[in-house]
Amino acid sequence: MTGSGSAPRLFRDIDGPALCPQGSVVCIGAFDGLHLGHQALIRAAAEAAKNRGLPLAVLSFEPLPREFFARGEKPPRLVLPRGKVEGLVGLGADVIGLLRFNAAMTAMAPEMFIQRVLIQRLAxxxxxxxxxxxxxxxxxxxxELLREVGASAGFSTHGIEDVMLEGERVSSSCIRQALVDGELDMAARLLGRPYAIAGRVVRGAQLGRQLGYPTANLRFGGKRPALSGIYATRVHGVGDAPWPSVSSLGTRPTVNGREPLLEAHLFDFEGDLYGRRIEVEFVAKLREELKFDDLETMVEQIHRDADDARRVLGAAAVASLQQSSS
Structure with missing residues (x-):
């Protein structure tokens, strides 16, 4: 670790000046979600970096390889790029590479990747x-190839044992499935934290305000979220404590929407959140997204959703208090 307290350095390109001329410890992966397994691997690398007095460089890819190779609908993402960077900073990364995954990278021999990125850029x-x-x-x-090349290039290759939970290997695919199934508690256990989506609030069509349910809206920049439907949620980044809310995540079929949009209605909140970076924590799934015949029918359902969310969040708060006092 650098230990300097300076902001981590972010880079996107394979080629460029040496970023760690004195050497580094490098950790590589897609890291979608930064779940318990990812955390264990990165923390092991961070400890090695600390012991050596070297910076920790974490490499990932953007878009993710599975997105680049997908035909048709993009596979779902657990975390957006900025959220991943923030998570890596929290885990101790000094240098972060979100390498551009493109046709040139897919054509590159693995030995060339090692030479240009691991040796030349990161030493x-x-x-x-x-x-x-x-x-x-x-x-x-x-x-195995990393070990072979590293033996002559001056670096060693390491890994950790799989992180297991309830007899299953922790993986991003397991978390995606848990989210699809509405099993938010299971997703939270695999992640080591409640599932949440962060972003900067953007202006929408103001329809929610007209209907009596103003929302803070987050877009996904062409990425596909890993879940959809109506949820009881808590919004972080607004007040001193997480703000209770009800959220819709989907394409809004009733108003002929197309791109995914996260719309969070914060209960009893007054103020403009436009431009604010917030995080929406998903507590419980209430129902699937539906297409209504008219706006009046939709508003009636929104009333029921809001009541359900308040009830769920109230019960969750009571359970949390009982847990903390026991």
Whole structure:
């Protein structure tokens, strides 16, 4: 670790000046969601960096490889790029590479990736990856190749045992499935925290305000969220405590919407949140997104959703108090 307290350095390109001329410890992965398994791997790398007195460099990709190769509808994302960067900073990254995943990278031999990124840009002394990590043209690179090349290039390759929960390996795909199934408690256990989506509030069509339910809106920049429907939520970044709310996440079929939009209605809140960065924590799924015949029918359902969300959040608050006092 640098220990300087300076802001981590972010880079996007494979080529460029040396970022860690004195050497670094590098951790590589897609890290979608930054779940318990990701956290364990990055913390192990961070500890190694601290012991060596070197900066921790974390490499990921944007778009994610699975997004780049997808045909048709994009696969769902657990965390947006900025949220990932913020999470990596919290885990101790000194240098963060969100490498542009494009046709040139898919055509690159794995040995070339090692030479240009790990050796030239980062002067890697240790490389930490998951056991199923693959990279380079036709996914020909793997941990064994890293060990072979590193033996002569001056870096060692390391990993950790799989992180297990209830007999299952913790993985991003398990979390995505839990979210699809509405199992938010399971997703939270796999993540080590409640599932949440962060972003900057943007202006919408103001329809919610006209209907008596003003919302704080978050867009996804072409990414596909990992869940949809109507939820009891808490909004962080507005007051001293998380603000109770009801949220809709989907394409708004009743008003012929197309792109995914997260709309959070904060109960009994007055004020303008436009431009504010907030985080919406998902507590419980209330129902699927529906298409209504008219706005009047939709508003009637919104009333019921708001009542349901208040009830769920009240029960959750009571349960939390009982847990903390026991």
């Amino acid at each position: 890697a002394r240790e490389v930490w990856v998951g056991r199923d990590f693959r990279f380079g043209h036709k996914r020909a690179g793997d941990p």
